[in-house]
Amino acid sequence: xxxxxxxxxxxxxxxxxxxxxxxxxxxxxxxxxxxxxxxxxxxxxxxxxxxxxxxxxxxxxxxxxxxxxxxxxxxxxxxxxxxxxxxxxxxxxxxxxxxxxxxxxxxxxxxxxxxxxxxxxxxxxxxxxxxxxxxxxxxxxxxxxxxxxxxxxxxxxxxxxxxxxxxxxxxxxxxxxxxxxxxxxxxxxxxxxxxxxxxxxxxxxxxxxxxxxxxxxxxxxxxxxxxxxxxxxxxxxxxxxxxxxxxxxxxxxxxxxxxxxxxxxxxxxxxxxxxxxxxxxxxxxxxxxxxxxxxxxxxxxxxxxxxxxxxxxxxxxxxxxxxxxxxxxxxxxxxxxxxxxxxxxxxxxxxxxxxxxxxxxxxxxxxxxxxxxxxxxxxxx
Numbered sequence: 001x002x003x004x005x006x007x008x009x010x011x012x013x014x015x016x017x018x019x020x021x022x023x024x025x026x027x028x029x030x031x032x033x034x035x036x037x038x039x040x041x042x043x044x045x046x047x048x049x050x051x052x053x054x055x056x057x058x059x060x061x062x063x064x065x066x067x068x069x070x071x072x073x074x075x076x077x078x079x080x081x082x083x084x085x086x087x088x089x090x091x092x093x094x095x096x097x098x099x100x101x102x103x104x105x106x107x108x109x110x111x112x113x114x115x116x117x118x119x120x121x122x123x124x125x126x127x128x129x130x131x132x133x134x135x136x137x138x139x140x141x142x143x144x145x146x147x148x149x150x151x152x153x154x155x156x157x158x159x160x161x162x163x164x165x166x167x168x169x170x171x172x173x174x175x176x177x178x179x180x181x182x183x184x185x186x187x188x189x190x191x192x193x194x195x196x197x198x199x200x201x202x203x204x205x206x207x208x209x210x211x212x213x214x215x216x217x218x219x220x221x222x223x224x225x226x227x228x229x230x231x232x233x234x235x236x237x238x239x240x241x242x243x244x245x246x247x248x249x250x251x252x253x254x255x256x257x258x259x260x261x262x263x264x265x266x267x268x269x270x271x272x273x274x275x276x277x278x279x280x281x282x283x284x285x286x287x288x289x290x291x292x293x294x295x296x297x298x299x300x301x302x303x304x305x306x307x308x309x310x311x312x313x314x315x316x317x318x319x320x321x322x323x324x325x326x327x328x329x330x331x332x333x334x335x336x337x338x339x340x341x342x343x344x345x346x347x348x349x350x351x352x353x354x355x356x357x358x359x360x361x362x363x364x365x366x367x368x369x370x371x372x373x374x375x376x377x378x379x380x381x
Contacts, residue, residue: 032052109381129348183342
């Protein structure tokens with residue numbers, strides 16, 4: 001047993017997985033052997049969920065059945081919606097509201113305390129995955145003084161969320177773009193939230209507990225939220241009336257970091273960023289508004305010319321996802337909850353996979369406190 005300390009468990013192998021692989025040196029991400037670009041451009045989010053949960057891409061008949069089963073689980077109990085309404089009225093943060101509501105969902109799942117086999121985990125996971133969009137859309141509607149919109153079982157997972165959020169069926173470009181964004185965020189190795197979910201799963205706790213823990217981990221500013229930071233910077237650039245490159249120059253002179261550049265794994269441009277950049281162009285062409293596209297491309301070109309990419313500090317997925325979400329009319333503080341909405345599929349897949357050959361995750365800590373402290377009774381202290 002080694003005593004070498006690996007802070008943050010960086011580089012430590014703790015499990016084997018067939019689910020996703022990241023090669024940060026060349027900018028490659030695969031789900032079960034399939035390149036992320038092929039999946040994002042050629043498969044729906046529902047197909048990707050099936051792939052992650054069942055190990056292969058579905059046939060047309062399998063996809064139809066899977067999609068119907070997922071859509072049938074979208075309705076959320078009235079008690080949960082009332083809790084969501086109360087949280088919105090109280091001004092709760094979206095990620096905190098999602099955490100609370102996700103935990104509450106288990107109270108209305110008859111199987112939550114039942115069998116702990118892999119199929120039961122996936123059935124519960126299907127309900128969680130189907131209901132999270134309903135919860136999030138309801139929360140945002142209530143915040144805006146509107147009534148929640150009931151899910152439409154005839155729409156796709158992506159299209160239904162945008163419909164419940166706005167009350168209007170999305171156009172084809174918006175639906176396709178959001179579907180791609182969900183696929184791009186579905187899994188990404190053993191990041192902090194996935195590992196959190198897996199640790200909880202290793203105790204054989206129900207998957208509601210695992211996903212709730214994953215949401216909690218993702219809510220931290222060192223994990224989720226970078227796309228929100230990017231969008232807040234772009235709004236700041238816009239409000240300044242400065243040329244975006246000049247704004248970046250001034251910000252760097254002041255010692256400010258430009259969010260959306262650099263990644264713990266990728267040393268080149270994130271492959272997901274390339275895809276979202278293309279979709280941002282499609283949205284700009286569709287709407288006629290190129291502002292965010294112009295800002296992001298100008299900033300990327302300038303920082304690339306400044307040598308950041310050569311130093312391994314390249315655009316990550318968050319650099320473009322914020323602009324994409326803003327173009328879809330999604331509020332800034334909903335970006336991380338949408339990240340959770342997508343990543344829930346990956347969390348569930350990791351729990352199901354790990355529990356197939358489960359071993360309780362139990363690392364050690366090096367004790368650095370005193371060894372022989374003399375106890376003093378309270379009345380003598």
